[in-house]
Amino acid sequence: MSTPTTTAGHAAVPAWKEWILTTDHKRIGVLYLVGSMAAFGVAGLMALIIRAEQMQLGMQIVTSGTQYNGFLYFHGAAMILAFLIPGLTGFAANYFLPLMIGARDVAFPRINAFSVWLFYFAIVLALLSFVVPDAPDIMWTGYPPYSVTTSANTSMYVFTVHLLGFSSILGAVNFLVTVIYMRAPGMGWNQLNMFVWTTVAAFVLQLVFIPVLAAAVTLLLFDKYLGTHFYDPSAGGDVLLYQNLFWFYSHPAVYVIFLPAVGILYDIMATMAKNRVFNYKAAVYVGIWGTVGIAGIVWVHHLYISGMPDWIRLGHMVTTLLISVPVGILTLSLWGTLYKGAITYNTAMMYAASCLYLILLGGLTGIPLAIPSMTLHLSETSYVHAHFHFIMALFSAFALFAGIYYWFPKMTGRYADGPLATASFWLNFIGVNVTFWPLFIIGKEGMPRRYWDYEMFKDVQVMGFYFEDYHKVATIGAFTIALGMLLQTINFVYAAFAGKPAPTNPWNSKSLEWTHTVSPPGPGNFGDTDVVVDENWSPYEYNK
Amino acid sequence: MRKLLSAMTGLAGGALLSTQAFAQEIRNPAAEWEHLWNEVIMDITVIGVIMSVAAIVMLVKYRATSPEQVGTAKKLTTVQSISFALIPASIFMADDFYLAANGWTVWNAYRRVPENAMEVKVTAYQWYFEFEYPDGTVADGSDFSAIKVPAGQPTVFRMTSEDVIHSFGLPYYRVKEDVMPGRITYIWINPDKEQTEAVLQCAEFCGDSHSQMANPIHAVPQAEFDAWLAELAAEG
Ligand code: HEM
Ligand SMILES: [Cu+2]
Ligand SMILES: [Cu+2]
Numbered sequence: 001m002s003t004p005t006t007t008a009g010h011a012a013v014p015a016w017k018e019w020i021l022t023t024d025h026k027r028i029g030v031l032y033l034v035g036s037m038a039a040f041g042v043a044g045l046m047a048l049i050i051r052a053e054q055m056q057l058g059m060q061i062v063t064s065g066t067q068y069n070g071f072l073y074f075h076g077a078a079m080i081l082a083f084l085i086p087g088l089t090g091f092a093a094n095y096f097l098p099l100m101i102g103a104r105d106v107a108f109p110r111i112n113a114f115s116v117w118l119f120y121f122a123i124v125l126a127l128l129s130f131v132v133p134d135a136p137d138i139m140w141t142g143y144p145p146y147s148v149t150t151s152a153n154t155s156m157y158v159f160t161v162h163l164l165g166f167s168s169i170l171g172a173v174n175f176l177v178t179v180i181y182m183r184a185p186g187m188g189w190n191q192l193n194m195f196v197w198t199t200v201a202a203f204v205l206q207l208v209f210i211p212v213l214a215a216a217v218t219l220l221l222f223d224k225y226l227g228t229h230f231y232d233p234s235a236g237g238d239v240l241l242y243q244n245l246f247w248f249y250s251h252p253a254v255y256v257i258f259l260p261a262v263g264i265l266y267d268i269m270a271t272m273a274k275n276r277v278f279n280y281k282a283a284v285y286v287g288i289w290g291t292v293g294i295a296g297i298v299w300v301h302h303l304y305i306s307g308m309p310d311w312i313r314l315g316h317m318v319t320t321l322l323i324s325v326p327v328g329i330l331t332l333s334l335w336g337t338l339y340k341g342a343i344t345y346n347t348a349m350m351y352a353a354s355c356l357y358l359i360l361l362g363g364l365t366g367i368p369l370a371i372p373s374m375t376l377h378l379s380e381t382s383y384v385h386a387h388f389h390f391i392m393a394l395f396s397a398f399a400l401f402a403g404i405y406y407w408f409p410k411m412t413g414r415y416a417d418g419p420l421a422t423a424s425f426w427l428n429f430i431g432v433n434v435t436f437w438p439l440f441i442i443g444k445e446g447m448p449r450r451y452w453d454y455e456m457f458k459d460v461q462v463m464g465f466y467f468e469d470y471h472k473v474a475t476i477g478a479f480t481i482a483l484g485m486l487l488q489t490i491n492f493v494y495a496a497f498a499g500k501p502a503p504t505n506p507w508n509s510k511s512l513e514w515t516h517t518v519s520p521p522g523p524g525n526f527g528d529t530d531v532v533v534d535e536n537w538s539p540y541e542y543n544k
Numbered sequence: 545m546r547k548l549l550s551a552m553t554g555l556a557g558g559a560l561l562s563t564q565a566f567a568q569e570i571r572n573p574a575a576e577w578e579h580l581w582n583e584v585i586m587d588i589t590v591i592g593v594i595m596s597v598a599a600i601v602m603l604v605k606y607r608a609t610s611p612e613q614v615g616t617a618k619k620l621t622t623v624q625s626i627s628f629a630l631i632p633a634s635i636f637m638a639d640d641f642y643l644a645a646n647g648w649t650v651w652n653a654y655r656r657v658p659e660n661a662m663e664v665k666v667t668a669y670q671w672y673f674e675f676e677y678p679d680g681t682v683a684d685g686s687d688f689s690a691i692k693v694p695a696g697q698p699t700v701f702r703m704t705s706e707d708v709i710h711s712f713g714l715p716y717y718r719v720k721e722d723v724m725p726g727r728i729t730y731i732w733i734n735p736d737k738e739q740t741e742a743v744l745q746c747a748e749f750c751g752d753s754h755s756q757m758a759n760p761i762h763a764v765p766q767a768e769f770d771a772w773l774a775e776l777a778a779e780g
Binding site: 141273275305343360380457 | 632
């Protein structure tokens with residue numbers, strides 16, 4: 001999978017040391033990939049336990065509500081904080097952003113190495129929650145007073161968030177400086193890959209909003225272990241302060257996941273359709289930066305049923321609905337990129353095409369949730385659960401998988417495509433629909449989320465079937481996905497070592513990571529000649 | 545653009561006015577919820593179908609016929625670029641404001657408690673709800689027994705919590721609101737004239753027995769309700 005990085009004159013170092021001590025952004029990217037895929041695996045197992053428990057009325061698999069809540073806590077927290085954010089901004093940005101702008105590394109390679117190890121510490125700390133006596137069970141949102149009054153170990157959650165947050169902030173500063181100062185000579189802002197733009201926007205969001213999250217959870221720690229009362233109304237605190245701070249970060253965090261995922265799709269679709277990005281400037285300046293601009297003023301839509309003052313809820317209804325403008329422009333430009341294209345299909349493109357469906361389904365089902373009077377009923381139901389899995393979990397995860405297939409030849413010199421890839425794609429795609437569609441249906445009739453049982457709904461029917469029937473179908477879907485993911489993992493590992501060898505630029509892309517360097521690129525990325533581009537160059541100019 | 549904006553403000557204003565006109569009669573927010581739901585689903589289905597068909601047509605139609613083939617999309621002129629941003633943005637905004645205005649009307653129905661509503665005080669605990677009726681009678685929901693309210697007459701729940709955050713959710717009535725320590729929140733329902741059995745469940749994660757924090761809520765004829773309350777009061 002790797003080429004030796006020791007250049008002449010250096011003493012040979014053992015391979016494992018080379019990885020641990022590396023400051024090469026590509027190796028750091030691979031470390032992020034391995035770590036986040038591992039988190040995905042463990043969190044995925046938790047999802048299977050959760051789904052298996054919900055398959056029938058009554059308690060079958062877990063032995064207490066608290067144990068179930070522990071699994072749910074781990075699944076949610078790990079999927080977001082340890083899989084999607086590090087996978088998209090850690091792996092994908094680390095490996096490809098410097099290559100795409102023609103830089104030899106990031107601005108601060110040692111800080112970069114430090115941040116990946118902070119990420120690993122955080123994962124280890126999170127995994128320890130399976131062995132400590134009072135495992136955290138506070139959900140990834142960690143709302144007080146519960147998280148303060150429970151005997152569960154809230155500090156574990158807080159420290160994990162601190163480590164990941166610190167790691168992300170270091171990454172954000174590093175990459176922003178890299179993009180601002182280290183672009184190849186001649187490369188103007190309007191010549192950047194869409195993926196570069198979307199990750200820059202995501203890093204800006206991280207930099208601005210993470211400190212708020214860090215503050216929120218730090219106060220939580222103080223309340224629980226030092227006896228302060230920031231969130232305790234009986235001593236002059238405010239219960240909703242935490243929720244406001246938490247979502248002030250965590251709503252923008254949704255875009256930290258969403259934007260790079262869209263960026264990956266643009267790059268794949270433009271390359272596979274050999275076409276220019278439709279209305280590039282509108283997509284960048286209205287779509288991406290419009291999203292960033294609105295990101296910070298919609299958080300109250302997570303508090304629609306929290307007893308916020310009515311006028312605030314209505315104000316946030318309007319801002320939330322207005323997100324449809326930048327996101328609509330982005331979507332239109334993504335669609336337009338196919339117009340008059342010359343599309344070649346491979347596994348990456350199949351994942352990208354399925355993302356077009358996932359973004360539509362996930363995005364449009366969010367519209368009822370933007371309207372407070374609708375959310376008054378839908379909030380905290382499995383309708384929400386299905387909506388956010390489609391838009392965030394599945395759309396973004398599928399975009400990441402699309403990216404892995406697309407860049408696989410770059411990282412390994414081999415293709416990952418083949419019958420196993422096709423089979424696992426279809427299992428995953430069918431699986432997600434079978435898993436999450438039933439949850440929309442029972443969610444609308446009131447199936448609550450975060451419930452391991454639904455005894456109180458046992459006689460309620462929707463279209464002639466009981467809730468239990470829908471849960472059964474969903475669980476079958478989840479196991480279908482699990483099989484797909486298993487095959488996919490086997491495929492990645494096999495292909496990395498024994499896949500069909502690929503040429504340097506197998507997709508005939510115009511983007512710098514394909515045109516200016518070998519696969520996989522060695523230290524310093526571009527050999528002996530620096531990358532220079534002229535003002536007419538564009539990563540998407542196929543049809544001159 | 546300005547015309548469009550003023551048309552949209554007009555739309556929102558009109559919705560506000562019509563709310564005023566209806567304010568007198570007692571409305572049924574749950575029915576209005578269902579109505580708006582259908583409208584929104586129609587709205588997103590139309591957008592979804594148009595976009596899906598566009599995607600599928602392009603994915604099929606623009607397949608490459610040879611490996612050397614490249615896409616032939618022309619570079620947009622400045623006017624085209626701006627139009628392709630402004631026109632869709634205006635359409636999206638018009639739809640947003642339309643939905644916002646309709647959502648607002650339903651919202652007002654939910655938040656304006658009718659004057660003749662019976663007031664029930666709810667206190668949430670880990671893991672049950674307790675109900676205090678206007679005459680001071682307390683129904684302790686901790687045994688998950690049915691809680692009764694009179695049918696055909698609005699009931700408002702004024703709610704607070706003694707420990708953590710809970711949420712008072714009535715899916716049948718299409719409404720829920722969080723219940724928090726140190727704050728009082730409310731929701732009201734307008735139960736149908738007939739006997740209705742509905743589920744009340746906690747909808748905000750509150751620990752171990754969150755999934756068990758539920759009661760049936762029965763809307764029963766006034767006489768039956770009075771008898772039930774008298775029985776509760778006698779039990780003390
Ligand atoms: C791929 C298969 C997956 C399955 C079968 C699955 C299943 C589930 C289930 C059953 C729940 C519990 C819902 C409830 O009762 O409230 C859940 C919650 C959740 N899932 Fe997934 N999930 C999957 C993937 C993902 C991914 C990729 C993410 C990444 C963002 C994710 C993020 C979450 C979050 C944030 C929660 C909420 C946890 C909470 O309530 O605090 N899931 N998932
Ligand atoms: Cu509760
Ligand atoms: Cu609860």
